[in-house]
Amino acid sequence: MRVVYHPGVQRDVSAILRYYDGVSKKLGDDFWADFRAGVERAAEHPERCHALESGLRRFNLKRFPYHFLFRLRPDTMRITVVRHHKRHPRVGLSRR
Numbered sequence: 022m023r024v025v026y027h028p029g030v031q032r033d034v035s036a037i038l039r040y041y042d043g044v045s046k047k048l049g050d051d052f053w054a055d056f057r058a059g060v061e062r063a064a065e066h067p068e069r070c071h072a073l074e075s076g077l078r079r080f081n082l083k084r085f086p087y088h089f090l091f092r093l094r095p096d097t098m099r100i101t102v103v104r105h106h107k108r109h110p111r112v113g114l115s116r117r
Contacts, residue, residue, distance in 0.1 A: 022064045023097045027116045030089075033103040037087065055084045056103070063091065064098050075114055077101065090114075 034056065042049035063070055063080040070078040070091075077090040089103045090113060102113025 022067070024060055024064050025097060025099045027099065027101045029113070029116055030100050030103055033113075037103065052085055052087075055082045056087075056089075059083070059089070060100065063089075067091070067093055067098055077114070081106075 034053075037052060038049050041052045059080050059082050063078075067078060070080045072078050073090070077092055079088050079090055081088045086106045087103060088106060089100050091098050091100045101116040104112050
């Protein structure tokens with residue numbers, strides 16, 4: 022399955038990496054690895070991800086308190102937002 026990203030996802034991930042790199046370069050690298058592994062797992066089995074009422078699906082990262090939301094299209098997974106678990110549930114829902 023092809024994976025595409027909303028332009029806002031780069032800002033989301035960059036902000037998270039800036040934070041974790043400020044704590045420890047290794048922590049930033051670990052977040053990036055966890056995020057990439059999560060994208061691969063979700064692309065392999067998108068039907069296993071929690072479906073939301075909005076038509077999006079949610080994938081929780083294993084090690085970090087973040088998740089990403091994505092839409093399924095024929096042969097494509099479009100990631101629309103990466104956010105902390107404690108962010109308001111509507112953050113990023115307007116992204117297409």
